[in-house]
Amino acid sequence: MISRDRIAALRATEEDRFAELHPRSAELADKARGPLLAGVPMPWMTRWPGRFPLFFESASGARLTDVDGLEYVDLCLGDTGAMTGHGLPQVADAIAARARTGITTMLPSADAVWVGEELARRFGLPSWQLAMSATDANRFVLRFARHLTGRPRIAVMDWCYHGTVDETLAVLDGDRVVPRPGALGPQVPVAETTAVVPFNDLDALDRRLAEGDVACLLMEPALTNIGIVLPDPGYLDGVREVTRRHDVLLVIDETHTLCAGPGGATAAWGLEPDFVVVGKPIGGGIPCAAYGMSAAVADRLSGPMLGHEIDVAGVGGTLTGNALALAAIKATLSSFLREEDFAVAIPLAERFTDGVAGVIAEHGLPWHVQRLGCRAEYWFCPPPRDGAAAAAAVDEELEGLLHLWCLNRGVLLTPFHNMALFSPHHTADDVDRHTEVFGEAIRALL
Known part of the structure; x- marks a missing residue:
């Protein structure tokens, strides 16, 4: 249902937008290419969307601010390392x-x-x-x-x-x-x-x-x-x-x-x-x-x-x-990480799941959104039952576009897959912002 040419065209537009939004990150990325292998402290940091790595300045609660002063709803949370929120x-x-x-x-x-x-x-x-x-x-x-x-x-x-x-x-x-x-x-x-x-x-x-x-x-x-x-x-x-x-x-x-x-x-x-x-x-x-x-x-x-x-x-x-x-x-x-914290975070993941599922249903896509506690993730296929099926379902072009689209609109997803993680610092508005941005991306693709 989704044209590969359309994905490529939108990706090119979003790459240009990313570069325009992040001149300071671009400057730091250029300087880092000499002293740092791959231009980053750890090679997997190159997996983030965009032409160059995004450099961050500060993070607090469920928010992250980059070196260009742009703020993000952080749904990555350090790929679980900051599951409690930042700057506690x-x-x-x-x-x-x-x-x-x-x-x-x-x-x-x-x-x-x-x-x-x-x-x-x-x-x-x-x-x-x-x-x-x-x-x-x-x-x-x-x-x-x-x-x-x-x-x-x-x-x-x-x-x-x-x-x-x-x-x-x-x-x-x-x-x-x-x-x-x-x-x-x-x-x-x-x-x-x-x-x-x-x-x-x-x-x-x-x-x-x-x-x-x-x-x-x-x-x-x-x-x-x-x-x-x-x-x-x-x-x-x-x-x-x-x-x-x-x-x-x-x-x-x-x-x-x-x-x-x-x-x-x-x-x-x-x-x-x-x-x-x-x-x-x-x-x-x-x-x-x-x-x-x-x-x-x-x-x-x-x-x-x-x-x-x-x-x-x-x-x-x-x-x-x-x-x-x-x-x-x-x-x-x-x-943190107490019953009362999960009592806030898990309903937010449920709200995220419902929001994404609603967009998927609206457009009749054969996709799925999965949830585990306060973690949720969407798939470009029906839910897999094993790792091989999950690996076979990876669509790097579509995933890369959606990640970059969200980042350019102030929503940070985990770079390796379409995962969102919620902490007690997130709000319903944060969830709804992602649902809005996700819906906009799908409408642009279709």
Whole structure:
């Protein structure tokens, strides 16, 4: 129904508009091309729409202001890293106070006890450890799983994402396990380390785990990085039954699915994992993560964790669990990501879903909008049931235009997909602004 020529023509017009609106960002982008590889601090920052990167000046609550003085409704929120909102006074005060009294000493601070107790209360797993990122936490948990089971492989869902862990950058090509497109320099053929199964396919999971070489299944309870793919009714209960029957540890990565509630999908859906990993949202923007484990797993790990050579076990790092991160986590979890915060954010995501669905229905498009807690996302197809179908549905030309169209009108979406994330700082007017802009884009396309 949508002409590719029309998409290209509108994209060219919007690129010109972007350049006119952002002369200061253009100047900084030009200067950055020399000292910074790809002109940005991290290569994925090139994924934003526009001819050059947008440089930001400040962010507060649900708003972001760029270096040209333009303000945006921020529906990206640092791709979940600022899920609580930006510039939180409680976190800023805690960070400033901690910085003046020592940031890192290789010793625990009193905040560590509070953080461990609060994570146990939220997620229902009794024992916790800290990490610098969810990537690190996942790496450590995979190492623990191989140690506890004596099995060499881990299993993941097709088209999953768990940070930059080598073993997880794998997809299925027919029956073969191959590197995920875009993965650079795998240290070994990924099929040697990893089994991959489709999401929402219990039979495939059962068959693969029956081979007896898998230590753990690492999964999100709903796929998020390839777009939101929700579990079928009963699927997650089936996953737990299959993993237990094959003596495979179940690891739930809640870094993005924390949007389901204060204890993520683990608490909201009554899951019973052996490990839980939670990352960037819990520190209010300070790099940190945590991983929890069941009492049975903690008991089995207590010996190795107290061993004389634990410092060379491949787990941890000098800055891991530093006092600054712990202060930030305590300030964040005591002030945000609470039931009352989700009671504001989730209805906003519902309003977003209804607004986008209304535009789609108005124009008779075969599209869909999906929601998970306070996160929502629209698809240019009916809702996929697995990662491969989601990947096949990606329309980079159309997606790129819609992202740029929204950005040029003061609405910032997550750059990697059509995702909007809501915090208690957003308002109904923010949601309605996106619905208005989205509707304008579709009318221009048709």
